[in-house]
Amino acid sequence: MTTAHLHTPHIHTAHCHSKAERLAEADALVQRKGARFTTMRRATYDFLLAQKAPLSAYDILAKLETRLNKKLAPPTVYRALDFLLEQGLIHRLETNNAYLVCDHPGAAHESVYLVCTQCGKTQEVDDHAVAHLLETKAHTFGFTPSKQVIEVQGLCSNCN
Numbered sequence: 311m312t313t314a315h316l317h318t319p320h321i322h323t324a325h326c327h328s329k330a331e332r333l334a335e336a337d338a339l340v341q342r343k344g345a346r347f348t349t350m351r352r353a354t355y356d357f358l359l360a361q362k363a364p365l366s367a368y369d370i371l372a373k374l375e376t377r378l379n380k381k382l383a384p385p386t387v388y389r390a391l392d393f394l395l396e397q398g399l400i401h402r403l404e405t406n407n408a409y410l411v412c413d414h415p416g417a418a419h420e421s422v423y424l425v426c427t428q429c430g431k432t433q434e435v436d437d438h439a440v441a442h443l444l445e446t447k448a449h450t451f452g453f454t455p456s457k458q459v460i461e462v463q464g465l466c467s468n469c470n
């Protein structure tokens with residue numbers, strides 16, 4: 311095991327960094343990868359940064375139109391979401407097909423999501439140990455996992 315796996319799991323919250331800092335971080339990350347942060351992609355990311363709970367692509371389109379005060383072609387928004395997913399800036403939850411910003415973009419990780427069924431607030435928990443444990447277990451069945459999304463539903467500390 312390398313030292314990279316020995317860090318203590320920690321929980322990032324939206325309060326860790328200001329929105330401006332996170333946008334600057336995203337700018338740098340996209341630039342490092344040689345990709346282009348177009349106006350639409352950036353506007354979509356900026357919008358998602360401000361959301362408290364994950365949203366469906368349809369909701370993102372509708373709310374983004376209201377926010378930018380103009381009609382948007384759905385494929386434009388969906389392509390922007392695909393781009394942000396590829397760059398690791400956002401994630402998509404499997405159970406409800408909702409999108410949320412990544413709390414620690416730039417680092418390869420398999421996260422665990424704690425989804426509040428009452429208010430929708432979703433906490434991303436980056437814990438390598440959990441992902442590795444499942445992967446090892448899968449291998450004992452001769453199964454090779456290619457993608458692993460762990461979602462835990464329940465009540466958040468506010469709704470509890």
Ligand SMILES: [Zn+2]
Nearest residue numbers: 412413414421
């Ligand atoms: Zn993440």
Ligand SMILES: [Zn+2]
Nearest residue numbers: 426429466469
């Ligand atoms: Zn809640």
